[in-house]
Amino acid sequence: MQILHSLDPLRRAVAELRQAGTASGTPQATIALVPTMGALHEGHLTLVRAAREKADHVVVSIFVNPLQFGAGEDLDKYPRQLERDCALLKAEGVAAVWAPTVEAMYPQGFASSISVSGVSDGLCGASRPGHFDGVATVVCKLFHQVLPDVALFGEKDWQQLAVIRRMARDLDLTRPHADAVLGVPTVREVDGLAMSSRNAYLTPEQREQAVTLPMAMKVAIAGIEAGEDVAAATARLKDALLAGGFSSVDYAELRDADGLALLDSRSDAPMRLLVAARIGSTRLIDNMAVSPR
Known part of the structure; x- marks a missing residue:
């Protein structure tokens, strides 16, 4: 399993995965992307297992995205445990982990933002102003960086899933396209609490x-x-x-x-x-x- 921290090595790794042998015998291998912020739990691993059923290779991104945290939120204390996360992902057969630095994701002078109106209004959009702009921006970048055939997200963040699907449809992100942004049912603890x-x-x-x-x-x-x-x-x-x-x-x-x-x-x-x-x-x-x- 490769662990990548900058864009050029990621692109080379994705190109190599595309040329690797496929389970279906197709000329080019397919890739599934599972975006995460790390601190992985069984819910994330369920996404990875679902991704393995959808594509030849799985790429998991681990990036605590500062753009989706507002003032006074838990950006600084959000758990970061890359070594542990990578060990879990290796055991699940993940091909590559994309763990960019903040500087790699948002180079000096970065000044762009994506806003998805409608589905981002109300709910967490009202409680966390700017949150979904940050989500849409980073996910759009991830789609362009990895160029996956399918991307998987947990249904626990239902509004986030709706925002990403709307963005994929509106911006003609044909790989993945709206139908290839898949929601995976929420994984719960024995007592019913959603894993988070x-x-x-x-x-x-x-x-x-x-x-x-x-x-x-x-x-x-x-x-x-x-x-x-x-x-x-x-x-x-x-x-x-x-x-x-x-x-x-x-x-x-x-x-x-x-x-x-x-x-x-x-x-x-x-x-x-x-x-x-x-x-x-x-x-x-x-x-x-x-x-x-």
């Missing part, structure tokens, strides 16, 4: 309380699917989180699964219940599907 690198910030007591999030979401979804008013169901969800140890709730909303339009009633199309809440100094997000009417 930020779970490491939780104290033992907070970790026990955090399970209130998926439990309260399931109750709200059951209510909505049974015909309960959406506003009443989400209000009860918020109350349950605050009673269960969360300090605040950024949002708890029912949205259209594709365009993320806010819904005040159950629709005939696929929907997601999206929630962000803070417990101590840690902000947790989650989302779950809601069955159409």
